[in-house]
Amino acid sequence: MADTFIKIASVTVGAGGASSIDFTSIPSTYTDLCLKFSGRCDTVDNINITFNGSTTSYTTRYLYGSGSAAASASASTQYVGATNASTYTANAFGNAEIYIPNYAGSNNKSISTDSVQETNVSTVYMVLDAALWSNTAAITSLSLAPSSGKYVQYSTATLYGIKNS
């Protein structure tokens, strides 16, 4: 019987941090991609995604809660979610799951992300994000990066391929 949730690659950031976490040469043999991320940034608190090196044609619409209120926003950016920033409680990392169905298909790409921050203060965010990359190319590479700064040591990301047959 098929085993269909398969690790393609995993990255753990080393000493000195990394301005991006990159997955290249993604095979087209799966149906969907699922990326699991545990991270912390040395400056800001966001996760931005780049497919195939392209920085255009992204839109995002997200729903978020701060611990005291819920809100929603949209933008034409590569934002897909939140993670922990440098001011957060030491050693605390944020988590995210990024799901990309039909990533190798010839229609525009939909991205669904569930991300959380956590730290010992009153305001932290959980974010549910819907993103669209209006590009019909198959996704062969992807990068996660904060809008500035670096992901710190021990941040990890694992890319899984999911087959529907």
Next chain:
Amino acid sequence: MASTYTPIATTTLGSAQSTVTFSSIPSTYTDLVVVSYAQTTASSGSPSINMRFNGDTSAVYSMTQLYGDGTSAVSARVTGQSFVYFANIPNTSASAWGSGIGSIMNYANSTTYKTVLSRSADATFYTIARVNLWRSTAAINSVTLYEGSSGNFSTGSTFTLYGIKAA
């Protein structure tokens, strides 16, 4: 290693159609996961993908949702429904596609009502988290998905049912 995330059935539409059914679902898994990548053939709006279990059209479904439209966040609840609100999907105007991921826990037991936990990503309209309840103790042996505005799913829409085993 145990195989715990197994495709049970999948459909990629070769032409527009309104309904997809996964039938004869085995009871050998612990949970089910439904994944959709879809678009409606409508040129406006963001209709829902609705779901029914075992062909049950009676008013025994209820739902709570939290959604954002890019401006505000809203929570709402409906009861006495005849279907599960699974996910919402983009229309053809922006050539956008949407994704839905839903988990149906303990689907094969014959003691408890069944819960569906889902998230929906339509970047042109809504981001949504939902929980649905089907007030039936029957084991789920079929799942039907249909376009909620009486339209069709676009050609290329893909729906997959996975089985997850706890052991």
